[in-house]
Amino acid sequence: xxxxxxxxxxxxxxxxxxxxxxxxxxxxxxxxxxxxxxxxxxxxxxxxxxxxxxxxxxxxxxxxxxxxxxxxxxxxxxxxxxxxxxxxxxxxxxxxxxxxxxxxxxxxxxxx
Amino acid sequence: xxxxxxxxxxxxxxxxxxxxxxxxxxxxxxxxxxxxxxxxxxxxxxxxxxxxxxxxxxxxxxxxxxxxxxxxxxxxxxxxxxxxxxxxxxxxxxxxxxxxxxxxxxxxxxxxxxx
Numbered sequence: 207x208x209x210x211x212x213x214x215x216x217x218x219x220x221x222x223x224x225x226x227x228x229x230x231x232x233x234x235x236x237x238x239x240x241x242x243x244x245x246x247x248x249x250x251x252x253x254x255x256x257x258x259x260x261x262x263x264x265x266x267x268x269x270x271x272x273x274x275x276x277x278x279x280x281x282x283x284x285x286x287x288x289x290x291x292x293x294x295x296x297x298x299x300x301x302x303x304x305x306x307x308x309x310x311x312x313x314x315x316x317x318x
Numbered sequence: 319x320x321x322x323x324x325x326x327x328x329x330x331x332x333x334x335x336x337x338x339x340x341x342x343x344x345x346x347x348x349x350x351x352x353x354x355x356x357x358x359x360x361x362x363x364x365x366x367x368x369x370x371x372x373x374x375x376x377x378x379x380x381x382x383x384x385x386x387x388x389x390x391x392x393x394x395x396x397x398x399x400x401x402x403x404x405x406x407x408x409x410x411x412x413x414x415x416x417x418x419x420x421x422x423x424x425x426x427x428x429x430x431x432x433x
Contacts, residue, residue, distance in 0.1 A: 248423035311361040
């Protein structure tokens with residue numbers, strides 16, 4: 207079992223470009239969570255998805271951010287028209303049910 | 319709504335000394351409690367969790383934590399630390415209710431073990 211796989215590990219984007227972050231949950235896990243860690247801060251919840259459904263997006267910024275978890279393939283966190291303030295580490299976690307998270311190693315986004 | 323407070327942003331300690339990292343939480347519902355460790359430029363690794371039952375929880379790497387409901391605390395302890403324990407430690411809480419099992423994290427405590 208490969209664990210939660212996130213790619214890329216590092217992503218550099220210029221202001222105004224789009225960033226696409228991918229997360230493949232552990233085998234058998236149908237619940238995916240995205241968190242953002244800003245420098246010198248803890249992790250903040252962004253969105254919770256099950257296959258083809260967004261369950262809770264209360265932590266997502268209202269504009270430019272979107273997430274999906276299609277029936278086939280990884281979960282995608284998309285950030286359109288990135289700004290410097292989007293620079294952060296983005297972590298994905300998966301679970302088989304409502305407990306027992308496993309985190310990925312994260313994608314570190316740098317906006318230049 | 320839940321919240322987590324880690325009062326100490328950094329805890330320096332000498333190798334082989336005991337350490338306690340403090341965590342207090344607030345919640346209007348019953349909670350699950352967690353401690354995670356993050357090594358530089360890596361993801362989060364679960365150290366231990368309290369779901370129910372015994373209030374003293376033992377985790378990996380010799381760490382343990384005690385759930386104290388009256389004081390709303392879940393402090394992390396280790397009797398003798400090693401250089402390799404140097405990392406950021408996060409306390410987190412998850413509420414029982416609602417459809418979302420999201421974790422609310424504290425701001426973290428950097429454990430700096432010195433030789």
